[in-house]
Amino acid sequence: MDLAVAIIVTVVTAATPLLIAAIGELVVERSGVLNLGVEGMMVIGAVVAFATAQTTGDPYIGILGGIAAGAFLSLLFAVLTLTLVTNQVATGLALTLLGLGMSGAIGEGYVGIPGIKLQAIEIPLLSDIPFFGDILFKQDIIVYLSFALVAGVTWFLFRTRAGLTLRSVGDSQNSAHTLGIGVIRIRYLAVLFGGACAGLAGAQLSLAYTPQWVENMTAGRGWIALALVVFASWRPLRVIVGAYLFGAVTIGQLHAQALGFGIPSQFLSALPYLATMIVLVIISRDRRLTLVNTPASLGQPFVPDR
Amino acid sequence: MGRDTESSKSGETAAGRLRTGDLLLQAHGITKRFGDILANDKVSIDLRAGEIHALLGENGAGKSTLVKILYGALEPNGGTLSWNGQQVAISSPAEARKLGIGMVFQHFSLFEALTVTENIALALPGRLSLRDLADKIRRVSADYGLPLDPGAIVADLPVGIRQRIEIVRCLLQEPKLIIMDEPTSVLTPQESDQLFETLKRLTDEGCAILYISHRLEEVQRICHHATIMRHGKVVMECDPALETPASLARMMVGADIKDITREASSATEGEDRLAIVDLSAPADGPFSVPLKSIHLQVKAGEVVAIAGIAGNGQGELFDVISGERLSDRADAVLIDGAPVGRKGINARRRAGAAYVPEERLGHGAVPGLKLSENIILTRHATRDGLVLSGFLDRGKAEELEKKLKADFDVRMSHDNPEARSLSGGNLQKFVVGRELDRNPGVLVINQPTWGVDAGAAASIRQQLIDLARAGSAVLVISQDLDEIFEIADRIAVISRGELSAAEAAEKMTRERIGLLMGGHAGEAGKAAEGRATHAA
Incomplete structure (x- = not known):
């Protein structure tokens, strides 16, 4: 029983950064912008969060530092793609390379230093519930934030006027412009939100998942988050399914490797990717729903004629 | 009326019904320039309450530009607009809607992935509950004989219904002036008749309507007044009831068709x-x-x-x-x-066999390729000699392009331009000519x-x-x-x-x-x- 709880808790920790980065990118893509720089924003978030926490001695200020760093990098992306109308795919890829390079330079002096781990916050009463209390209500603040984010984004996108406006911009930028909706302004805000989320996801890696700084510590999680958004057909609740499935198989295969079932370890390492893809492909079989949820102007440059 | 230079020159008189409605929107001397091209050259038009006012002209005569300026989607380079006698600047569609100007677009301005209610909500100002709005849509649309299902997703609806959404969206803004760009091109005759009923009711309620259509019979039947544009200028005003479709067409083109x-x-x-x-x-x-x-x-x-x-x-x-x-x-x-x-x-x-698809830009022709290259695209495999042992004969394609230009009167600003720079009508002549030239x-x-x-x-x-x-x-x-x-x-x-x-x-x-x-x-x-x- 205790072992099961321990394993599930690690699953939550592994899934949280993916969930946060993916939910941020989901908002960006719903507004019609494709930011492939998630990996770069995440890794910058991780190193800046670690450095800020070390300098101030407070991991919570570290979190804020990570968020700010991710948002700053996304602002650069927004200026390039939205104001200067550069190609979104190329700019996003460049952003990833920039983030990886910059994080190496910033983090040079922090390699090998033990980090400050975010402490779990026990929620009174709820954490006393057997089993679930241990899994869900004795976590650090970023895990709680991740759930708040999914709930908040779902509510925002589908229950508020601002969310409707954002979705309309992603569906048809020209129609939105004709109706007098400020396409560029909305996209700026969405991109900044996505950057902040990626920064937060990075902070979770260097302050909670493995409290230390290792170069390139995101290890492709930004790309997984991007894939999750597409496979989840741009729906927030499905992102949870994808992120947790990925986390679960990641942890599961680690234990399987330790037990040594005679399965090649390379295959086991590939398993999380494979399993996530298969499951998300299966749940997005309904082509009509997928089509309705796909932001039709995704990645298209927008230049209003005036 | 008939206060026009050209009409007096050609001796045409355009006296008609007395225009009694209150002056609602007056545009004076509107000028709009795109690069070297004058899309609108000192255009003046006045729209009156209770009147269906037709705006006629060939492709590229400047109608769409004028309408976009009236709706705040384009900024004019010169000229003034007054609303109820007050000079105004309409700097955005939202501003136009605030004044009471609504528009029904030719190329639908709908969001396919959203529901009918969501589409309409996006054009309405202020806070509103989607549930109340859905009820209102159901009520108003049925009332005007254009019933809509508020929960349907636009992508699932046929064009006739989409047109209805545009109209109902416009009606819910309670506009005093409605601009309609080719509203009947996607409707059945019965649906068109229904639309005309709705328009009549709106004008009886004191609404003004600016009506753009290529269907001259229709204009003659329902419009009270017409302004005719040619090459960016207003050339004529008349009462369409006193004209025939042929005479209207002659005024548009400036020659007999x-x-x-x-x-x-x-x-x-x-x-x-x-x-x-x-x-x-x-x-x-x-x-x-x-x-x-x-x-x-x-x-x-x-x-x-x-x-x-x-x-x-x-x-x-x-x-x-x-x-x-x-x-x-x-x-x-x-x-x-x-x-x-x-x-x-x-x-x-x-x-x-030869084929001309519906969508000329994107399906019939590649926007970013030159016309000669677009010729190769449909004729590379037809033994026209445009491809010799795997290599393109560009010279021959360019000769063909010149031939099409002459044979089918395709007008272009310079030789062999990219397909996207042609106006819709000229591009259509090109894609049709390209296939006809093969004598299929x-x-x-x-x-x-x-x-x-x-x-x-x-x-x-x-x-x-x-x-x-x-x-x-x-x-x-x-x-x-x-x-x-x-x-x-x-x-x-x-x-x-x-x-x-x-x-x-x-x-x-x-x-x-x-x-x-x-x-x-x-x-x-x-x-x-x-x-x-x-x-x-």
């Missing part, structure tokens, strides 16, 4: 050049229409037209005939008796004159008839009934993926086609019988 001449076809005993035999095809996407057991023969020497409201399977049928989509059986499509149902589009072109044995053309002005449309139609009379088979898919009656020897109607039997054009009436379009084959049959007994 040649009547289309059509000798009777002698095709009754001709051989089938294109035959479609029991063709069925499942829907190939969530928003596509399945085709159900379609039979059709087009003989040498005749023009057969397929009428129908957009989204009833025309695009799917075109794809299967052209080979963009293969049929299940080779003998479902026959060109000159040869089964080609399992062959691709190039094989069918080599068999003597079978021509299948979808929406030959969509958005093309009267002069260019007449020349395209004449060329289609001439091609048929020279021994080819021509199949035209169109939503424009005037066009169909002008050129077709036989007419079939497509509705929800089913095609009615093609019948001689003389035996068809608008009413009957309208019923067939709506899928009321039974009633249409009765209407025909009724007429027959009446005639007897």
Whole structure:
């Protein structure tokens, strides 16, 4: 029983950064912008969060530092793609390379230093519930934030006027412009939100998942988050399914490797990717729903004629 | 009235009904420049309450530019606008809506992935509850005879209904002026009549309507006043009730439009050049229409037209005939008796067929390629000598481009431009000319004159008839009934993926086609019988 709880808790920790980065990118893509720089924003978030926490001695200020760093990098992306109308795919890829390079330079002096781990916050009463209390209500603040984010984004996108406006911009930028909706302004805000989320996801890696700084510590999680958004057909609740499935198989295969079932370890390492893809492909079989949820102007440059 | 230079020169008088409505929106001396081109040159127009005001002109005459300026979507370079006598600057569509100006767009400004209610909510100001709005939509739309299901997703709806959403969205803003850009081009005759009823009711309530249409009969029937534009200038104002469609067309073009001449076809005993035999095809996407057991023969020497409201399977049928989509059986499509149902589009072109799709920019021509390159795209595999052992003969393609430019009067600012720089009407002349130049044995053309002005449309139609009379088979898919009656020897109607039997054009009436379009084959049959007994 205790072992099961321990394993599930690690699953939550592994899934949280993916969930946060993916939910941020989901908002960006719903507004019609494709930011492939998630990996770069995440890794910058991780190193800046670690450095800020070390300098101030407070991991919570570290979190804020990570968020700010991710948002700053996304602002650069927004200026390039939205104001200067550069190609979104190329700019996003460049952003990833920039983030990886910059994080190496910033983090040079922090390699090998033990980090400050975010402490779990026990929620009174709820954490006393057997089993679930241990899994869900004795976590650090970023895990709680991740759930708040999914709930908040779902509510925002589908229950508020601002969310409707954002979705309309992603569906048809020209129609939105004709109706007098400020396409560029909305996209700026969405991109900044996505950057902040990626920064937060990075902070979770260097302050909670493995409290230390290792170069390139995101290890492709930004790309997984991007894939999750597409496979989840741009729906927030499905992102949870994808992120947790990925986390679960990641942890599961680690234990399987330790037990040594005679399965090649390379295959086991590939398993999380494979399993996530298969499951998300299966749940997005309904082509009509997928089509309705796909932001039709995704990645298209927008230049209003005036 | 008739306060115009050109009208006095040509001696035309344009006296008409006295315009009594209050002056609502007045535009004076509006000028708009795009680069070197003057799209609007000192344009003045005044719109009055209770009046349907037609705005007429050829493609590229500057109508859309003017309308966008009135709606705040474009900024003029000069000129003034006054609303109820007060000078105003309309700097955005939101501002226009605040004043009370609503617009129904030609190219729908709807969001396909959103519901009807969400689409309408986006255009309304302030806080609102979607549930209350849904009730209101249901009520108002039924009240005006344009019923809507507020929960439906736009992507699932046919164009006629989408048009309704645009109109109801506009009505809910309670506008004092409604601008309508080609509202009837996607409607059945019955739907158009319904729309005219709604317009009449709106003007009775004191609303002003600015109405853009290429359908001059319609303008003459419902409009109280008309402003005619040519090359960016207002050339004439008149009362359309005192004009004929031909005189209106003459004012638009500045010259007489040649009547289309059509000798009777002698095709009754001709051989089938294109035959479609029991063709069925499942829907190939969530928003596509399945085709159900379609039979059709087009003989040498005749023009057969397929009428129908957009989204009833025309695009799917075109794809299967052209080979963009293969049929299940080779003998479902026959060109000159040869089964080609399992062959691709190039094989069918080599068999003597040519195709002009509906969407000219993006499907019929690649926007970023030069015209000569676009010629190679449809003719590289047709033994026209444009490709020699795998290499393109660009010189020859450029010669062909010059020939098309001359033969089909394609107007362009400089030689061999990119396809996207041509205006809609000119590009249409180019894509049609490219195929006609091959002198195809079978021509299948979808929406030959969509958005093309009267002069260019007449020349395209004449060329289609001439091609048929020279021994080819021509199949035209169109939503424009005037066009169909002008050129077709036989007419079939497509509705929800089913095609009615093609019948001689003389035996068809608008009413009957309208019923067939709506899928009321039974009633249409009765209407025909009724007429027959009446005639007897």
